[in-house]
Amino acid sequence: NEIRFFCPATIANVTCGFDVLGLCLDTVGDEMVIRKTDDGKVSITRIEGQELPLQTERNVAGVSAMAMLKALGSSQGFEIEIYKKIKPGSGIGSSAASAAGAVFGINKLLGTPFSATELIPFAMEGEKLASGALHADNVAPALLGGFSLVRSYEPLDVIKLHTPGELFASVIHPQIEVKTADARSVLKHSVPLKKAIQQWGNLGGLVSGLYTENYELISRSLNDGIIEPLRSLLIPKFNQVKQAALDAGALGGGISGSGPSIFALSKGQVTAAKVAEAMAGIYAGAGVDFEVHISGI
Ligand code: HSE
DSSP: OEEEEEEEEEEESTTTOTTTEEEEEEEEEEEEEEEEESSSOEEEEEEESSOOOOSGGGSHHHHHHHHHHHHHTOOOEEEEEEEOOSOTTSSSOHHHHHHHHHHHHHHHHTTOOSOHHHHHHHHHHHHHHHHSSOOOTTHHHHHHOSEEEEEETTTTEEEEOOOOTTEEEEEEEESOOOOHHHHHHTSOSOOOHHHHHHHHHHHHHHHHHHHHTOHHHHHHHOOOSSSHHHHGGGSTTHHHHHHHHHHTTOSEEEEOTTSSOEEEEEESHHHHHHHHHHHHHHHHHHTOOEEEEEEEO
């Protein structure tokens, strides 16, 4: 009647896959405890680590849980405790971890009426509350693990992709907050055809590189000529941090989700550690406070 579990952080977009590609971090995330109650209500009883709303309908976990219970026609009550380690506005899927966590945990306690893929639309309701946009590129990898591709939103069609075994992520978070809604408001609504061609070429190359475990192809494909030039202006020392990661041996990298975190992918944990150190060196040298993570995928 009670479950305690890990709610993973995620990297959305992964450069060329804006709103359609995401990956799940193995070792960075929150913890959640959910237990059944007899009162027929969904209550957020405790949040540690961050100041976030406790009211069910203002909390991403609460909204996702209610969407799921409504679809089931269930009046079972639940208490949710959230131990936040992922900072909101950091760009590694803080709201998605809570939204996906709530539906994952409740689904388990109810005897798994839904598959992991079927849980995605409920978790997206939480994302909508957080950012105003129904994007799935954080909640899908949080629920499915590894890399996920949102092939289509209408109708929703999410595909779990192959994850090469030696791929590691380094993520650095300059200690500022960028709201996803603000980072979306700087984007243009039309894309020049030439840029679109480059972007879908890279996305196809990246997916192919994941399946064939071709790290050189993954490296060539990790580019974003559409979103990064606009959003990187919101991130301190973005170009220097990215360059430091590449110089230290990263395959590639860019903005994690809507930022301000910057990520890099590397082949092997040793390289990922060197890359993290090089990225940290830029912020340390510039007096920017930061937090850095290395994780498997
Ligand atoms: N794809 C979304 C965006 C992810 O970049 O706005 C937000 O984490």
